[in-house]
Amino acid sequence: MNKETTQYTKQLVDTIVEGMQEVKAHNIVCVDLRDIPNSVTDFFVICHGESNTQVDSIAKSVEKQTSQQLNEKPFHKEGSDNSLWILLDYVNVMVHVFYKDTRDHYDIEGLWADAKLINIED
Numbered sequence: 001m002n003k004e005t006t007q008y009t010k011q012l013v014d015t016i017v018e019g020m021q022e023v024k025a026h027n028i029v030c031v032d033l034r035d036i037p038n039s040v041t042d043f044f045v046i047c048h049g050e051s052n053t054q055v056d057s058i059a060k061s062v063e064k065q066t067s068q069q070l071n072e073k074p075f076h077k078e079g080s081d082n083s084l085w086i087l088l089d090y091v092n093v094m095v096h097v098f099y100k101d102t103r104d105h106y107d108i109e110g111l112w113a114d115a116k117l118i119n120i121e122d
Contacts (some may be wrong), residue, residue: 001078008090009042009043009069009093011070012066012072012090012092013030013045013093015065015066015069015070015072016045016062016065016093016095017030017045018065018069018114019061019062019063019064019065019066020045020047020061020062020097021038021076021093021120022061022065023054023057023058023061024054025047025048025049025054025058025097025119026047026048026049026050026091026100027046027047027048027103027119028045028046028047028119028120029044029045029046029047029109029110029117029118029119029120030043030044030045030046030117030118030120031043031044031046031108031109031116031117032047032115032117033112033114033115033116034075035115035116036112036114036115039054039115040078040092040094041092041094042092042093043092043093043094044093044094044095044096044108045093045094045096046096046098046103046108046109047096047097048072048097048099048100048103049097049098049099049100050100051099052082052083052084052099053083054068054082055083055084055085055086055097055098055099056083056086058086058097059077059080059083059086059088059095059097061072062088062095062097063073063088066090066121068115074088074089074090074095075089075090075091076088076089077089083087083099084098084099084102085097085098085099085102085103085106096108100121
């Protein structure tokens with residue numbers, strides 16, 4: 001990955017985190033997958049909400065921030081029907097917004113234990 005792409009990806013991650021913080025997302029974690037062979041993306045940004053309404057609001061806030069600041073839209077989006085796990089795919093960065101119990105069940109951070117985890121303060 002060239003320097004320009006790395007800088008843009010970092011800016012995208014920061015903007016996503018801002019969108020999450022805007023609506024009080026809980027336990028925001030960035031999973032750096034760049035050193036993991038054959039990983040599907042460079043970063044996961046994971047958080048959770050305490051209700052389906054908050055999960056939906058977090059995802060919408062991320063989309064709004066990335067659209068306004070970077071003119072960026074997700075390549076793919078799924079999960080907004082029930083708001084238990086919303087995935088926003090920005091190609092180099094995948095956003096996982098969970099309902100708390102769903103996050104605990106799937107334990108994405110545990111599945112990628114080899115990756116570098118960066119905890120963001122609430």
